[in-house]
């Protein structure tokens with residue numbers, strides 16, 4: 710059986726990674742936060758599918774961060790459906806970024822999402 714490389718971490722990041730600029734921006738922000746060591750990008754699809762290794766790893770987390778693109782709130786709903794509490798929540802459209810289907814964003818918009826997650830984690 711394939712082994713997942715998703716080892717547990719204290720701060721786990723679950724972006725919605727949805728099919729829009731804001732969904733992909735949520736994902737890209739999580740990538741950047743992971744690369745900076747601010748948390749670990751984790752597998753929302755595995756959590757939603759109740760994949761045992763992903764669920765077990767998530768139990769170890771001290772902070773569970775959901776980053777949603779828009780008010781439909783898929784990442785938060787998926788985390789909660791798996792039985793976990795979202796401790797930190799960021800929604801990209803709440804940061805003044807409008808949803809579209811162009812899959813493009815500026816560096817400043819990416820920084821805005823990254824910063825919002827960092828501010829939440831500081832509280």
Ligand code: SF4
Nearest residue numbers: 725727732778779783
């Ligand atoms: S929260 Fe919005 S952008 Fe993200 S997956 Fe759901 S509908 Fe798509």
